[in-house]
Amino acid sequence: MDGSLLYVSRRMCTEAEIGDIVAVSRVRNASLGVSGALIASRTRFAQFFEGPPAGIATLMDSIRRDDRHTGIDVALEATTERRRFSGWALAYIGSSVFIDGLIVTIAERATPCPDPGHLERLIRAMQEFAQGR
Ligand SMILES: Cc1cc2nc3c(=O)[nH]c(=O)nc-3n(C[C@H](O)[C@H](O)[C@H](O)COP(=O)(O)O)c2cc1C
Numbered sequence: 614m615d616g617s618l619l620y621v622s623r624r625m626c627t628e629a630e631i632g633d634i635v636a637v638s639r640v641r642n643a644s645l646g647v648s649g650a651l652i653a654s655r656t657r658f659a660q661f662f663e664g665p666p667a668g669i670a671t672l673m674d675s676i677r678r679d680d681r682h683t684g685i686d687v688a689l690e691a692t693t694e695r696r697r698f699s700g701w702a703l704a705y706i707g708s709s710v711f712i713d714g715l716i717v718t719i720a721e722r723a724t725p726c727p728d729p730g731h732l733e734r735l736i737r738a739m740q741e742f743a744q745g746r
Pocket residue numbers: 634637638639641642651658660672674675676677678679681682703
């Protein structure tokens with residue numbers, strides 16, 4: 614069964630560097646059978662993956678080593694029956710006030726486990742932005 618994973622992190626790079634990340638990611642994610650979405654706000658990233666657990670683990674090994682962001686915090690890891698971003702090796706979504714607020718709410722939570730309602734709202738917002746393109 615496919616897995617899914619969502620993390621938030623602190624952005625440490627420019628728009629141009631994000632462009633490079635997205636270009637490399639679309640090729641590599643497709644080759645691993647992984648789909649998902651990346652959101653960048655001015656100060657944060659949120660990224661959602663779904664696909665074979667081994668593919669997601671391979672990507673996360675690279676992503677954890679990458680110094681273009683820091684403070685990587687896995688907020689959700691689950692199995693999934695139905696992909697939400699099929700057809701998207703990596704949808705890229707720029708900043709929006711609504712989404713930035715949700716990322717901060719999840720990143721700055723007081724408990725180890727985020728509120729499932731906040732996670733669902735963030736993933737649904739990512740889907741809506743991706744489908745609007
Ligand atoms: C916020 C962020 C998201 C990233 N997302 C992906 C991704 O979805 N897929 C990917 O292949 N690389 C992604 N990368 C880039 C990887 O960290 C890494 O540079 C790239 O996969 C090359 O892997 P390697 O350094 O192990 O050769 C991301 C980097 C950052 C900072």
